[in-house]
Amino acid sequence: MGRRLSLGLICVSVMVLSSNVWAVERRGGTEADYAAIDAIEVQRQAAYDARDFEALADLYTEDGWVMARRRPAMRGRQEIRDFFASVAEDTELAVTFDVDEVEVIGRYTWNVARFALTYQSMSGGEPVHDFGRALILYKKGDDDQWRIHRDMDTPTPDAADMTPPVPQ
Secondary structure: OHHHHHHHHHHHHOOOOOOOHHHOOEEOOOHHHHHHHHHHHHHHHHHHHOOOHHHHHHOEEEEEEEEOOOOOOEEHHHHHHHHHHHHHOOEEEEEEEEEEEEEEEOOEEEEEEEEEEEEEEOOOOOOEEEEEEEEEEEEEOOOOOEEEEEEEEEEOHHHOOOOOOOOO
């Protein structure tokens, strides 16, 4: 049960944002800011698919947090790397992500979204569907690179009407 609950956060962490996701109203920032945030999400999916948890953790700020439901917060890249490595063992995932809000304020960007997640053991069994909301805060560092600063999800009934995705 603990693993099932932990994987809910991975929906946030393995999403690939398509161009239509950013069709929501954008406030603040530039096209370059939004392109950089989109690139992070593509890189995050690729790192997860490759099981490259070092690369995945490097997409977070040094003092980044992952706040998975019903778990203590993971703080810093090493804890984040270890978290993803532990919950991704033997698991295939598919995610859909519908952004409700994206805003850039100075060196910070956030998005609020609904998600639908399907995960399944690579060794078989029935797929599990999960739904909820995500809040991701990005921070632009002194090197002018955007990184994930805070990553949080929660189950919510207002996402349960989404169509569950199918792992490929």
